[in-house]
Amino acid sequence: MPPAATDLYAAALQSAGTADAPAPEPWSVRDFDGRTYSLAGALERWTGDADEVDRRFLARARGTVLDVGCGPGRLAAELTRRGVHALGVDISPTALKLARRSGATVIRRSVFEPVVAEGLWGTTLLADGNIGIGGNPTALLRRCRVIVAPGGLVLVETEGPGAGQRTTRLRLERAGEVSSWFDWAHVGCDAIERIATGAGLALVDSWEDGGRWFAALRRPPVPGAA
Template identity: 45%
Template structure:
């Protein structure tokens, strides 16, 4: 089963405007008015200490699903890693591309690229990525965690690593949402110009571990830092043959799997989501 691309998110005018300005307010709004704040300022800033600790756990070449404005892609490329960021938003991909054009001075440059693409569409290097990142709540992409986990398993190389950021609350919910801004004077209902409703999911750590366990993933680590929560999942070696014609992505450094703990953002860039949702 595969989920469709979140075209409505890709065309959401409030999201593009927020990326241009580098600030919110911006929310995911459910049909009943329930709001989830999106951390635009953090996404548009450089990777923070919590992000950096996550990136320290990455192995091999990294695929950042829902990379948004590209803070993690830029940091990984500056570290000398091979990294591809994908997002459905043209504004996000443009922003990330500009970031990659200006790496931090004095640091080694890896191979960094961004593509406007959904995780459910064909991607470069399928079946050969060392790490797939689902940061900032991107485990919710497509509104079907089981379909997303199955897709990620096919993107990773045998025994590859998935690092996902989960909701702080113990939730397991799916809903149709819209991206809205705060143009109504702070009430939060705002405008959703250019984007309709699309499916989204919110998962806490217990819910993600349940889905992952049923799908055959092995839990490698789980932790909290800076008010955010993370899970690292290890894919099992595959017995099924890979589809022909797929290119294996070479690791940017020939390191063995990270033994300390395993643990970033397609055409559907999503919330950071470790904040409680506001009720309206």
């Protein structure tokens, strides 16, 4: 039986964070249709500090922030440095260890499990393609709708125009190592409004920045609330 994806994800994060490692073999993702995608640039971004695009993305957050699939914690750590109350959730112990080293406050938790202060968060983040978690973006956004307060935001990073919506299975690979398959979804900026509407959220903005695509979704406020 191949190792769990979380095990190879941990190895990938550790290799990316080792500057003196001798030319490690590159990591990639393969989907069920046979397409492969290099993870080299993504791993470098995930394990680094927030860049200017990240900072502009985070500037749109309002109130307290829950970072779903926080990974090594660069976004939660950046928010903490700004004095924002932020919490990251992830299922990888290795990612959480790296996140704590960066100064982020994080817990080991799936987004589909109960989280502290459900229904009270000002903003939920789904960055770095995390809209694909679980392979059902409508179900994921419905869950985020429960997590944020009425009138709260769900800030999402999507793929670019033409990507639409596609559900698949992925596995991690590197030089003879392969993980087990896991469910994932690809969501483009052209599909996010339809998916959000199905989850009870309203698209309030979408934008491109530095070759990355984002959307801001809002949970409807309580009628009559101030």
